[in-house]
Structure formats: C-alpha cells, structure tokens
Amino acid sequence: MFENLHHVIRAQEGDREAFGALVEGNWNGLVAFARVVLAGREDAEDAVQEALHTAWTRLPTLREPGAFPAWVRRIVHRCCLARLRRASRWTLVPLIDDLDAADADFRVTGDGRQTSGDTSHDSTEPPNQTTGDIARALAALSPRQRAVIFLGEIEGWHDDEIAIALGLKRPTIRIHRARARAKLKQLFREETP
Numbered sequence: 001m002f003e004n005l006h007h008v009i010r011a012q013e014g015d016r017e018a019f020g021a022l023v024e025g026n027w028n029g030l031v032a033f034a035r036v037v038l039a040g041r042e043d044a045e046d047a048v049q050e051a052l053h054t055a056w057t058r059l060p061t062l063r064e065p066g067a068f069p070a071w072v073r074r075i076v077h078r079c080c081l082a083r084l085r086r087a088s089r090w091t092l093v094p095l096i097d098d099l100d101a102a103d104a105d106f107r108v109t110g111d112g113r114q115t116s117g118d119t120s121h122d123s124t125e126p127p128n129q130t131t132g133d134i135a136r137a138l139a140a141l142s143p144r145q146r147a148v149i150f151l152g153e154i155e156g157w158h159d160d161e162i163a164i165a166l167g168l169k170r171p172t173i174r175i176h177r178a179r180a181r182a183k184l185k186q187l188f189r190e191e192t193p
Contacts, residue, residue, distance in 0.1 A: 007022050033155075037081070039138060051076040148162055152177060
C-alpha cells in the first residue's frame with residue numbers, strides 16, 4: 001500500500017506543500033526511472049520536472065489516490081518518450097561505441113540515486129568495469145524495454161503495476177521483458193571472449 005496517501009488526497013485539494021512532499025519522496029526514483037528510459041541522457045531531470053508539472057495540473061483527475069506511484073511514472077514515461085521522439089527528429093542518435101563518453105556512463109544505485117562512472121569521489125562503491133557495459137546494453141534496448149526492465153528488476157514491481165504505469169496490457173509487458181532479456185543475452189554473449 002502506498003504510504004503517502006494522505007499527501008495525495010491533500011494535494012488533490014490544492015495543497016502545494018503536500019504535493020511538494022510527494023515530489024520530495026519520489027524525486028530520486030522518478031529521475032532514476034527517467035534516466036533509464038532516456039538511456040542516461042542529461043535531460044532526465046527536465047523530463048521529470050515536465051512530468052511533475054503535468055501531474056500537478058492533472059492531479060484532481062486521479063480517481064484512486066493509492067495509484068499515484070504508477071500514475072506519475074506513466075506521466076514520466078510519456079514525457080521521456082516525447083523527448084526521445086523530438087530528439088530523434090533533430091539530432092543523430094549516438095552509436096553504441098560512442099557511449100564510452102564519460103557523460104553517458106551512469107549507474108543507478110539501490111536507493112535510486114544516479115552516480116557517474118567515475119567513482120573517485122564515491123567511497124561506498126568500488127570502481128566497476130561493467131558499469132559502462134550495462135549502460136551500453138540498456139541503451140541498445142527500446143525505451144519501453146528499458147522501462148519494463150527498470151520497473152521490474154530494479155524497482156521490484158509486478159507485471160500488473162508495470163502495465164498500469166506504462167499504460168500497456170500485462171501480456172505486452174511480458175513480451176517487452178522477454179525481448180529485452182533476449183537482446184541483453186545476445187549483447188553480453190557477443191562481448192564475452
């Protein structure tokens with residue numbers, strides 16, 4: 001059960017402080033989700049800001065306050081997909097080899113924080129050679145596949161919750177997961193000597 005139900009109800013009534021508490025409690029997870037969907041792009045926080053603005057204006061239409069986590073992730077997902085569509089119209093998509101750049105190397109920690117591949121300032125986690133490999137592999141997946149893998153494997157959500165968050169049917173979630181896993185297995189087999 002969603003523990004901040006009272007904040008959602010108060011925010012639906014126009015309480016900005018309650019909405020601020022919801023934002024504060026969900027920010028790291030939403031940004032981590034956006035970074036995965038956007039394959040580590042720098043504009044993940046902008047996408048979350050845009051999504052939260054939309055969420056604030058549409059909050060009174062949320063029928064089930066307990067569905068807030070899935071509902072807001074669905075909005076974030078849509079904002080991310082829109083950003084990817086806009087970007088694909090105007091910029092070249094980097095090749096997988098280009099993802100070695102330091103700004104594309106990212107890691108999402110267990111608490112939803114993003115850290116750079118450079119761990120010289122992060123004494124809690126040792127440097128990891130596979131971080132870049134994982135980032136490249138995730139970038140090779142479609143945005144929906146990345147979202148399904150993130151929500152299921154990182155966030156621990158069930159298929160029903162993922163389906164609600166992404167606005168897809170449960171069998172479609174399973175298809176995206178199966179295709180993502182097959183693609184990841186293929187990519188890691190190719191890299192293994």
